[in-house]
Every structure is written in C-alpha cells, then in structure tokens.
Amino acid sequence: MTLAVRHTWFMVGRQLRNLMREPIWIALLLVQPMVWLLLYGQLFKRVTQLPGGGFGTTSYITFLAPAIVIMNSFFGATWSGMAMISDLDRDVLPRFLATPVSRISLVVSQIVRSALIAVIQGVIILLVSLTLGVSVHTGLLGWIVILAAAALMNSAFAGLSQGIALLVRKEATMIAIANFIGLPLFFLSSTLISIRQVPHWMQIAAKFNPVNWGVIAAREVVLRGTHWGSVGLHLALLFGLSVATAAFATWTFRAYQRTI
Amino acid sequence: MDAIVVDELRKRYGAVQALQGVGFRVRAGEVFGLLGPNGAGKSTTVKVLATLTKPDSGHAEVAGCDVVGEPNAVRRAIGYVPQSSGVDRDATGRENLTLQGRIQGVGGRALEARVDELLELLGLAEAADRVVRGYSGGMKRRLDVGLGLVHRPQVLFLDEPTTGLDPEARASMWDELERLAEGEALTILLTTHYMEEADQLADRLAIVSRGRVVVAGTPEELKRSLRGEAVEVELADGRAADAESIVAALEEVHEASSEGRKLRSRVASGARAIPSILSALEAKGIGVEAVTTHRPSLDDVYLHYTGREFAAEDEAGGRDDGSGGDGR
Ligand SMILES: Nc1ncnc2c1ncn2[C@@H]1O[C@H](COP(=O)(O)OP(=O)(O)OP(=O)(O)O)[C@@H](O)[C@H]1O
Ligand SMILES: [Mg+2]
Numbered sequence: 001m002t003l004a005v006r007h008t009w010f011m012v013g014r015q016l017r018n019l020m021r022e023p024i025w026i027a028l029l030l031v032q033p034m035v036w037l038l039l040y041g042q043l044f045k046r047v048t049q050l051p052g053g054g055f056g057t058t059s060y061i062t063f064l065a066p067a068i069v070i071m072n073s074f075f076g077a078t079w080s081g082m083a084m085i086s087d088l089d090r091d092v093l094p095r096f097l098a099t100p101v102s103r104i105s106l107v108v109s110q111i112v113r114s115a116l117i118a119v120i121q122g123v124i125i126l127l128v129s130l131t132l133g134v135s136v137h138t139g140l141l142g143w144i145v146i147l148a149a150a151a152l153m154n155s156a157f158a159g160l161s162q163g164i165a166l167l168v169r170k171e172a173t174m175i176a177i178a179n180f181i182g183l184p185l186f187f188l189s190s191t192l193i194s195i196r197q198v199p200h201w202m203q204i205a206a207k208f209n210p211v212n213w214g215v216i217a218a219r220e221v222v223l224r225g226t227h228w229g230s231v232g233l234h235l236a237l238l239f240g241l242s243v244a245t246a247a248f249a250t251w252t253f254r255a256y257q258r259t260i
Numbered sequence: 261m262d263a264i265v266v267d268e269l270r271k272r273y274g275a276v277q278a279l280q281g282v283g284f285r286v287r288a289g290e291v292f293g294l295l296g297p298n299g300a301g302k303s304t305t306v307k308v309l310a311t312l313t314k315p316d317s318g319h320a321e322v323a324g325c326d327v328v329g330e331p332n333a334v335r336r337a338i339g340y341v342p343q344s345s346g347v348d349r350d351a352t353g354r355e356n357l358t359l360q361g362r363i364q365g366v367g368g369r370a371l372e373a374r375v376d377e378l379l380e381l382l383g384l385a386e387a388a389d390r391v392v393r394g395y396s397g398g399m400k401r402r403l404d405v406g407l408g409l410v411h412r413p414q415v416l417f418l419d420e421p422t423t424g425l426d427p428e429a430r431a432s433m434w435d436e437l438e439r440l441a442e443g444e445a446l447t448i449l450l451t452t453h454y455m456e457e458a459d460q461l462a463d464r465l466a467i468v469s470r471g472r473v474v475v476a477g478t479p480e481e482l483k484r485s486l487r488g489e490a491v492e493v494e495l496a497d498g499r500a501a502d503a504e505s506i507v508a509a510l511e512e513v514h515e516a517s518s519e520g521r522k523l524r525s526r527v528a529s530g531a532r533a534i535p536s537i538l539s540a541l542e543a544k545g546i547g548v549e550a551v552t553t554h555r556p557s558l559d560d561v562y563l564h565y566t567g568r569e570f571a572a573e574d575e576a577g578g579r580d581d582g583s584g585g586d587g588r
Binding site for chain 1: 307310311312313332335336338340342344345346347348349350351355359360362363364365391407
C-alpha cells in the first residue's frame with residue numbers, strides 16, 4: 001500500500017512538472033469558466049427574479065459561482081483520459097510496466113492529477129468570484145466543502161474517463177465520448193438555473209445526475225440556510241461514485257495489459 | 261550460469277500465432293542477438309521476458325526467476341528498452357532518468373550520482389536539462405538505453421536499439437553498447453534486423469522465423485555451417501525469377517535466391533560453378549553484368565535460414581509496427 005502511495009506521488013509529480021513547464025495551460029483552461037461566470041452571470045442576472053424563484057439569493061452570480069467551480073471540475077474530468085491516451089500512444093506505459101511500479105499508481109495518479117488541477121482552478125474561480133461580490137456565507141468551512149465537492153466530482157468522472165481511454169485508446173473516439181457524456185449531464189443539472197424552473201422530468205433526471213450532486217453540495221454552503229445533511233449526503237454519493245469509477249479504471253487497465 | 265532460459269514459448273494474438281515454441285539460453289555476461297524478419301516474433305519474445313505479456317504456454321526464466329511466477333523479481337533484475345521509444349517527451353532527460361530510478365527503488369544521493377554517471381556515459385550531459393522533444397533520434401535512443409540501466413540491472417533487453425538511426429548514430433550506439441557490455445557486467449539480449457550489428461556485437465545469436473528459432477550459435481559457427489562459397493550474379497535485365505530457377509537446377513549449386521537484379525547462390529567451389537552458371541544463363545539468353553564470389557557472410561546465413569519466408573512475409577505486409585492485427 002505504502003509503495004502504491006509513493007509511486008502515485010512520483011507519477012503525479014511527473015505530470016505536474018510537465019504541466020508547470022507550460023503554465024499557460026492552466027490559464028487557458030480557465031478561460032471557459034470565466035466566460036460563464038463573467039458574461040453569463042451579467043447577461044442573465046435578472047433570472048433570479050423569475051416567478052417561482054428557488055434561487056435562494058437575489059444575486060445570480062452568487063448562485064452561479066459555486067456551480068461554475070463544479071462545472072469546470074466536471075469538464076476537466078471528462079477530458080482527463082486524453083493524458084492516458086497520449087502515454088499509450090507514446091509507449092510510455094509499456095516502459096513503466098517492465099518495472100516493479102505499482103500498477104494501480106499508473107491509473108490513480110492520472111485521477112489525482114486531474115483532481116488537483118480542478119482544485120487549483122476552483123480556488124482561482126472562487127477568488128475571482130470574491131472580487132465580484134460573491135460571499136461564501138459559511139466561511140472557510142464552505143470553501144473546503146466547495147473544493148472537496150470539486151475534487152470528488154472530478155475523481156468520479158476522471159475515473160470514468162481513464163477507463164474509457166483505456167478501452168478505446170483513440171483520441172478521436174475519446175473526444176466524441178467526452179462530448180456525448182459532458183453536455184447532457186451539464187444541461188440536466190441546476191448549474192445555470194434553479195431546479196424549480198425546469199420541467200418536471202428534468203427535475204427527476206437531475207436527482208440521479210452526479211454533476212447535480214456536486215452543484216447542490218457546493219451551492220448549499222454559499223447560500224444562507226445551509227442544509228448540512230444534504231451537503232454530507234451529496235459528498236458521500238460523490239465519494240462512492242469515485243471509488244466505483246476508480247475500480248472501473250483499474251479493471252480496464254488490466255484489460256489493456258492483456259493486449260500488449 | 262544461464263541468465264536467460266527460454267523453453268518452448270508459445271503465444272497467440274487473435275488469429276496470429278506469434279510464438280510457436282521459441283527456445284534458447286543465454287549465459288550470464290553474454291551478448292545474445294535475436295535476428296529475424298518482420299513479424300518473426302522477436303519483440304513478442306522480449307515482451308514475455310520483460311514480463312509485459314504472459315505466454316500461453318512454455319517456460320522462461322530471467323536472472324533465475326520465473327517470468328510468470330515472480331514477475332516483480334524479474335522486473336527488478338532487468339532493464340527493458342522497447343522497440344519504440346518510451347521516453348516522456350515533455351520531461352527533460354534528467355527527469356526521465358530520475359523517475360525511472362525512483363520507481364526501481366533507487367533514491368537520494370545514489371540516484372543523483374547514477375543519473376549523472378549515465379548522462380556522462382551516454383553523451384547526454386549537455387542536453388540533460390533540456391526537454392526530450394528537442395533531442396535528435398540518436399540522443400533519444402541513447403536516453404532509452406539509459407532508462408534501462410538506471411538501477412544497474414543484471415540483464416538488459418534491447419529491442420532494435422539502432423533501427424531508424426543514421427549510420428553515424430548507429431556506429432556510436434554500437435560503441436556505447438560494447439563499452440556497456442564490458443563495463444557493467446551485463447547480460448544483453450538484443451534484437452536486430454542488421455547482420456552487421458549481430459556480427460559486431462553478439463557473442464552468440466539465434467535466427468528466428470515464424471515464431472521459432474531456426475538456428476543458433478556464434479556468428480562464426482553459423483557462417484561455417486554454410487559450406488562453400490557464395491556467388492553473386494548481377495543480371496543485365498530483370499529476368500531474375502527465370503535465372504533463379506535455371507541456376508537452382510544446376511548440380512554444382514546448393515541453393516539460389518534472387519532479389520531485384522541480384523541472383524545469389526551458394527556453391528561448393530566458385531571456380532567450378534561459375535562457368536556452368538554463366539553458360540546456363542547464356543543458353544537461355546539471360547545477360548550478365550557482373551559476377552562476384554565471397555565467403556558466406558551472416559547475410560547468407562540469414563537468407564539461407566529465412567530467405568523464402570522473408571520475401572513472402574514482406575509481401576504480405578508484415579512490415580508494420582508490430583501492433584497490427586493479422587500479419588498473414
Ligand atoms: N500486441 C499485439 N497484438 C496483436 N498482434 C500482435 C501484437 N504484438 C505482436 N503481434 C503480432 O505477432 C507477430 C509477431 O510480432 P513481433 O512484434 O513479435 O515481431 P518482430 O519479430 O518483433 O517483428 P519486427 O521486426 O517487425 O519488429 C506479428 O504478426 C504481429 O502482428
Ligand atoms: Mg519487433
């Protein structure tokens with residue numbers, strides 16, 4: 001076990017070092033969430049006054065900010081398998097496989113790297129939100145919950161993405177699948193709008209949508225009247241899903257090894 | 261003691277029987293060459309020995325450990341340089357070597373010193389802190405070799421270490437490998453398409469064809485096993501196939517093969533065979549540009565043992581990256 005942790009640490013280090021060599025990436029990856037937060041937040045700021053309500057705040061940007069952290073984390077996760085495909089394409093994995101490296105660390109490090117980046121980006125998005133007047137009413141604990149929700153949301157889908165990458169092993173297929181999964185789950189969540197404003201069937205669907213679990217947990221701690229039971233439940237659901245998808249990714253890794 | 265024992269290995273990929281009973285032994289400290297055409301099963305053999313893939317049946321031991329039963333013990337004892345480079349191109353040479361050392365359980369000062377030593381040894385000291393993306397093919401390949409050596413393995417597997425290198429880079433790689441073989445007390449298993457490479461580097465070699473070892477021995481033994489001389493005829497026009505069947509039918513000729521406008525044949529004595537070859541060709545109106553004779557080279561050994569199959573497999577599109585599905 002300790003060996004697996006050490007090796008995961010080495011592998012995450014490798015990926016972060018490579019990323020840091022081109023820090024422009026972190027910035028580029030933030031363009032999209034910023035566009036949502038700044039443009040969308042301004043454009044639709046009156047949406048909170050809709051009859052029926054359910055926003056829990058009159059400030060749309062306050063409603064939006066925690067969900068954008070989750071959205072960013074979610075999309076980052078769906079793409080995380082690309083790094084695995086690039087390692088496969090460049091034959092980096094077979095080289096590692098001829099060493100006693102912990103097999104699980106090769107998969108888990110990809111998930112950890114992805115979640116770490118989501119957390120770093122989450123902090124940046126939250127800091128920008130602060131300057132826009134958003135306040136996390138539960139304070140430091142609230143920040144921790146938002147970032148934990150972002151990390152768990154990311155792990156859950158990064159595990160799935162790694163698994164798919166190991167099964168399809170082709171960039172183009174991976175891109176198609178990431179889009180196929182990403183957009184529907186995003187729109188079937190309460191990221192942009194209060195769940196009370198959407199049709200009944202979408203409200204039902206959202207209950208089973210992990211993206212929405214993350215949004216609920218993150219938003220609860222920002223708005224007044226935080227329901228801690230709901231926060232705990234949704235974080236626990238995300239944790240369970242993360243474990244399941246990590247197991248799936250590990251299983252697909254074994255399948256990949258059999259094709260060498 | 262034998263550093264590598266391979267016995268009756270079989271391995272099937274879908275419809276392709278990649279290995280059909282490969283067997284050989286490599287003594288500790290020896291440089292052993294695996295020579296064979298595309299798709300012969302060289303890389304598959306190495307992948308089994310490096311514990312990347314499991315054989316369907318058969319038995320193999322590396323450094324005294326069973327590759328299926330004790331894979332981690334084998335992994336600690338070996339260095340593996342794959343046919344296609346496995347370096348992380350976004351990292352520097354030093355970072356690549358350091359990470360490889362860490363996962364092999366080397367660390368701290370010892371690792372730093374070893375990495376410096378290897379960078380020096382492989383002529384990469386100046387490029388050490390540059391990202392690998394900017395390395396030349398030869399530099400990248402030397403780094404690959406370095407990655408296999410970080411933890412001072414007992415056995416090093418080199419899968420086509422010089423394919424794709426220009427002649428100069430190849431020659432310098434040969435020098436490196438010769439020095440390594442002496443300096444590091446290594447057993448080396450090397451696969452190659454190049455006769456010269458096997459001739460120069462290998463103490464012993466095995467010729468592999470269609471998943472089997474067809475012959476094994478020292479380069480000298482193999483050359484001696486082909487008695488007589490090789491006669492090479494350069495034809496004036498392209499009727500190589502006709503010429504081949506005419507010459508092959510002659511009593512003085514052991515065997516003949518052709519490639520382009522070149523007709524190669526093996527004979528007991530050049531002085532006696534050449535007149536009959538020339539007159540037989542002339543009788544059928546096939547013009548001749550030049551005739552040479554020489555002692556059998558490793559090339560002739562290779563052609564003798566894999567000749568027909570080599571040509572047939574090339575046509576069947578066997579020349580791929582080895583990951584393709586069918587082969588033939
Ligand atoms: N991972 C794989 N999946 C499916 N088929 C494979 C795989 N690896 C090898 N093969 C097939 O097994 C056969 C032997 O391949 P191998 O790579 O061992 O040949 P080789 O002697 O190394 O050839 P080359 O000189 O081209 O590298 C080939 O027909 C190849 O297509
Ligand atoms: Mg090969």
